Amino acid sequence: MVRRAFIMVEGHPRGNGLLYVQAAQRLGLHPITLSKDPAQYSYLADESVEAIRIDTDNVDALIGECSRLCATYDIACITGALDAVYATVGKLCRNFDLPGPNPAAIERCCDKFAQRQLLAEAGVPIPAYRLAENATDTESAAAEIGLPVILKPAAGSGSRGVRLCRNVDELAEHATYLLSGKHVWRSSPRMLVEEFAQGPYYCANIMGNEIIGIGAADFGPTPHFVCRGGAHPAPLADEEHKRIVDVSLSCLRALGLGWGPTNIEFRWTEHGPVVIEVNPRLSGAPDPQLVQLAYGVDLITEHIKLMIGDECDLRRRHSQSAGARYLVADREGTLDWIEGDIRAAAIPGVAEVKLYVGPKAPIVRRGDIRDCMGHVIAASPSLVQTEAILQRAVDSIEWSITPFPSLGEQEPHHVHGPVC
Structure with missing residues (x-):
């Protein structure tokens, strides 16, 4: 019998890549990853996943490779976990007549300026915004909007390059950083x-046109936006929940989405919910795990079932409180050791403890998701109980960081739990 293949374009070294591979295997599919650098995904070797090195920016090359794979496998579906490849995934699905996202809608959505324009035209509540291509543009835009402002790349994820600028000096400094070549741009610089x-x-987690759950999260101190943790379900009143659902559905209509997963980020301001970003994909781990623990809905498995033509089941099976905490260092340097993860994992109610780094790893604070060294997930019948379990777990984890010599501090720094 010809094996049914699950094709994943790139993966995710810390997040949903492994979860997709494991879910595909449970559904009897043979996972294959296409990547520029398969070695960056350690789980491929751990799970004995077939990996093919290829330029994933080259759609023609990907079509050729998938055509070659068709001689050996029945390609059941093609997907990806990253914004950067998701429009390409849609094009591959169209080429091979497979269910998948609309590539034009994905491209519009991943261009944050185009996304803002479409949402504004549809009357969706969003922050005031301007497009900038140089430092002069940023100054003019900030003068029109009024400080403080957020300055960020017009494409990207994980809060990379996102900063709160409280005055003109900070704005000029961050614009210089973004345009200096230190920030990696996938296309011409636009801010x-x-x-x-x-x-x-x-954050609303959506499959198709159905809102599965709304979570909450908190962040470290500005000017950066490093997530410290989150919880499902968010502590919302019924009317607040309804308003977020209504705005979420308006976003889907405005952007031509509504097939497969979407996650929408909000801030609840004095005017109600304001859309910060619409992401035409699943939110990154550990959010899918929190949704599964809180509601009993496995978004990744259901996404794969949608892609392969099986019937999805998005019914909630239970209701409990699920939460996560990230482990974030308060300084840069070399990680001497990190321990306590096994002790933390043994605490009742803890669902997962995952470390992203090991001894001798360089710890460089970038002010985004890459600052996180690991996470802890827990679940219980109540938010208060879940928070208590998480606190006990993170208090069990310790590490030592020796600052880089250029910082002038040579003594190792010992830390208990997550520090922002």
């Missing part, structure tokens, strides 16, 4: 200057 929407953060 967004946005009004700083202040208020609690929420």
Whole structure:
């Protein structure tokens, strides 16, 4: 019998890549990863996953490779976990007549300026914004919007290059950084200057046109936006929940989405929910695990079932509180050791403890998701109980960091739990 193949374009070294591979295997599929650098995904070797090195920016090359694989496998579906490849995934699905996202809608959505324009035209509440291509543009835009502002790349994820600029000097400094070559651009440099929407953060997890759950998260101190943790379900009143659902559905209509997964980020301001970003994909780990623990819905498995033509089951099976905490160092340097993860994992209610780094790893604080060294996930019948379990777990994890010599501090620095 010809094996049914699950093709994944790139993966995710810390997040959903492994979860997709494991879910595909449970469904009887043979996972194959196409990547520029398969070695960056350690789980491929751990799970004995077939990997093919290829330029994943070259659609024609990917079509050729998938055509070659058709001689050996029945390609059941093609997907990806990253914004950078998801439009390409849609094009491959169209080429091979497979269910998949609309590539044009994905491209519009991943261009944050185009996304903002479409949402504004549809009357969706968003922050005031301007497009900027140089430092002069950013200054003019900030003057029109009013400081403080958010300055960020017009494409990207994980808060890379996102910064709160409280005055003209900070704005000029960050614009210089983004345009100096230190920030990695996938296309020509384009920046967004946005009004700083202040208020609690929420995220809607969606499959098709159905809102599966709304979570909450909190972040470290500005000017950066490093997530410290999150929880499902978010502590919302019924009317607040309804307003976020209504705005979420408006986003899908405005952007031509509604097939497969979407996650939408909000800030609840004095005017109600304001859309910060619409991501035409699943949110990164550990969010899918939190959704599964809180509601009993496995978004990754259901996404694969949608792609291979099986019937999806998005019914909630239970209701409990699930939460996560990230482990974030408070300084740069060389990680001497990190321990306590096994002790933390043994605490009742802890669902997962995952470390992203090991001894001798360089710890460089970039002010985005890459600052996280690991995470802890827990679940219980109540948010208060879940938070207590998480606190006990992160208090069990310790590490030591020796600052880089250029920082002038040579003594190792011992830390208990996550520090932002």
